[in-house]
Amino acid sequence: MNEILTTILTIVTTLGGWEMVKYFINRKSNSRIAEAKADGSEFTVLRDTVVFLQEQLQKKEERFAEQTDVVRRLTAENLELTRENAMLKTERALKLCERKNCAQRQPQSGY
Numbered sequence: 001m002n003e004i005l006t007t008i009l010t011i012v013t014t015l016g017g018w019e020m021v022k023y024f025i026n027r028k029s030n031s032r033i034a035e036a037k038a039d040g041s042e043f044t045v046l047r048d049t050v051v052f053l054q055e056q057l058q059k060k061e062e063r064f065a066e067q068t069d070v071v072r073r074l075t076a077e078n079l080e081l082t083r084e085n086a087m088l089k090t091e092r093a094l095k096l097c098e099r100k101n102c103a104q105r106q107p108q109s110g111y
Contacts, residue, residue: 012020023030
């Protein structure tokens, strides 16, 4: 009986018996460590994704602000040109002479 027990212990020892004993003793703590590593890597990926999305949102907001400034500038320029056009048309209407060969017409055109 003693020889059989010694043979079994020798076989278990050669197959990594001490490692198996350590595995069974530390099984719960090893699973918690593995779970903590997995959670850490998952949170790192999520944090990187959030940072990337925040940067993209910031860039889009900046482009929107630039485009809004361009639209406002062009609208103001359009309003100014419309006012100037109306003033020129009014001034032209005041100077327009409908009589043929009018001497007061500026510039003289023969009409």
